[in-house]
Structure formats: structure tokens, C-alpha cells
Amino acid sequence: MVEQKKYLLFLGIPDSEFAKKTYGGYHNVFVSLLGDEGEQWDSYRVVDGEFPEDKDLEKYDGFVISGSSHDAFRDTDWILKLCDIIKKLDVMKKKVLGICFGHQLIARVKGGKVGRARKGPELCLGNITILKDAVAPENYFGEEVPTSLRIIKCHQDEVLELPESAKLLAYSSMYEVEMYSIEDNFLCIQGHPEYNRDILTDILDRVLAGGHITEDFVATSKATLENNEADRKVWQKICKNFLKG
Numbered sequence: 001m002v003e004q005k006k007y008l009l010f011l012g013i014p015d016s017e018f019a020k021k022t023y024g025g026y027h028n029v030f031v032s033l034l035g036d037e038g039e040q041w042d043s044y045r046v047v048d049g050e051f052p053e054d055k056d057l058e059k060y061d062g063f064v065i066s067g068s069s070h071d072a073f074r075d076t077d078w079i080l081k082l083c084d085i086i087k088k089l090d091v092m093k094k095k096v097l098g099i100c101f102g103h104q105l106i107a108r109v110k111g112g113k114v115g116r117a118r119k120g121p122e123l124c125l126g127n128i129t130i131l132k133d134a135v136a137p138e139n140y141f142g143e144e145v146p147t148s149l150r151i152i153k154c155h156q157d158e159v160l161e162l163p164e165s166a167k168l169l170a171y172s173s174m175y176e177v178e179m180y181s182i183e184d185n186f187l188c189i190q191g192h193p194e195y196n197r198d199i200l201t202d203i204l205d206r207v208l209a210g211g212h213i214t215e216d217f218v219a220t221s222k223a224t225l226e227n228n229e230a231d232r233k234v235w236q237k238i239c240k241n242f243l244k245g
Contacts, residue, residue, distance in 0.1 A: 006042070007039060008057075011044065011066050012102070022198070062097070064096075066099055095187075097187050100155050107159045112161050113160040117155065128178040155190065165183070
């Protein structure tokens with residue numbers, strides 16, 4: 001009998017009303033992208049102080065750290081605790097996929113520098129350039145490595161300096177670090193492979209209602225979605241190849 005694969009999701013965000021109504025929460029959004037039949041996916045809402053016991057980390061085959069509206073460079077209690085867990089997972093050589101906030105937090109833990117995005121925030125469908133020569137030998141892309149990929153972007157911070165041990169895999173006109181890996185146990189992506197146009201549209205409407213962005217900003221962001229889609233299937237393959245390879 002094949003042993004059941006187990007994965008753990010660290011959620012740095014509360015569920016929006018839209019996410020709960022449409023998908024049953026962000027847990028399901030991630031599992032729809034990364035999960036396969038027969039697997040066990042657990043999640044802990046770390047932003048609310050929910051954490052697994054250290055002794056339980058060993059039983060998981062891989063981990064995912066989600067995005068968050070919080071800054072990865074802050075010293076909030078839950079963020080520091082998550083930093084400690086990342087260090088433990090590093091020692092254990094566990095597979096860890098970092099998304100947006102997770103991408104930034106892993107860079108911080110490994111000795112990089114994180115801060116406010118120098119060219120400003122992004123909430124849009126963006127295009128990133130893949131450094132094809134850097135992808136090998138940890139080739140999660142499959143046989144064909146694209147020169148660029150579209151992905152939903154939703155962040156105001158960025159990795160300013162990569163850790164010395166990191167390998168840059170992608171960049172964009174806005175940010176120098178869009179994707180990187182560290183050995184074979186960390187893969188980090190600034191964008192959101194799990195998001196789709198409906199989730200981004202909901203976020204834009206909520207952020208606008210909160211007075212944090214202008215109507216012109218929203219119009220420009222929504223225009224990036226016209227006749228265009230994120231390369232979600234490709235991102236799905238990359239992330240699953242990494243976590244399960």
C-alpha cells in the first residue's frame with residue numbers, strides 16, 4: 001500500500017467573503033492548484049496564531065507559505081515564529097514553496113533583504129522573464145522552459161537582495177527578483193500562481209473601497225486582464241513538480 005502524501009499550508013491571510021462564498025476559503029484555492037487525489041492537505045492560519053507542533057513537521061512531505069497583507073520584514077510575533085519554523089524546515093531539508101509574502105519571508109530567513117517595492121505596488125496580471133539557463137538542474141518546468149510567463153501580481157513589498165545561497169530564476173521590468181530557488185528545498189515566487197482574474201478583481205474592489213488605491217489605478221490594473229490570462233496550468237506544473245518531484 002502506497003503511503004499517503006501529506007502537505008501543510010501556512011495561511012498568512014484571513015478568508016475574504018468572496019473566497020469563502022466562491023471556493024470555501026483560500027485553503028481550497030491552493031488545493032485546487034496543488035493537490036492530487038488521495039493526498040492530505042492541512043492548513044494553519046498562522047496570521048491568527050495557529051501553528052503546528054514542532055514534532056508534527058516531520059510527517060509532511062511538503063509545505064506552502066501563502067501571501068499576506070502583512071510585511072515580511074516586520075517582527076510581529078507570528079511572523080517571527082514562522083521564521084523559526086522555516087529555519088527548522090531548512091535543517092530538515094523539507095520542500096517549501098513560498099508565495100508572495102512566503103517568497104519574501106524565506107529570503108529574509110536565509111539572509112536576504114526585504115522591503116517596500118522600489119517601483120511601487122502591483123495588483124495586476126504581469127509578465128515575468130525566465131532565466132532559462134538558471135533553471136537547470138532543478139528543472140521544475142518540464143522539457144520546455146518558456147522565456148516568459150504571465151502571473152497575477154498582488155504585493156507592495158519585494159526582495160531587495162537575494163540570499164547568497166539563492167539562484168535567481170525570473171525577473172520583470174518592475175522587480176529584480178520574481179522567482180528564485182535555494183538548493184532543492186526552497187522554490188519562491190513573488191506572484192500568485194493560485195490566483196485567477198476573479199480573485200484579483202475582488203481584491204482590487206476591496207482595496208479601492210478601503211481607500212488605499214485610486215479608481216485610475218484599478219482601471220489600469222483591470223485593463224491587464226482584458227483578453228489575457230495567467231499561465232495557471234504552467235504554474236501548476238512547476239509548483240507540483242517542485243513539491244512532489
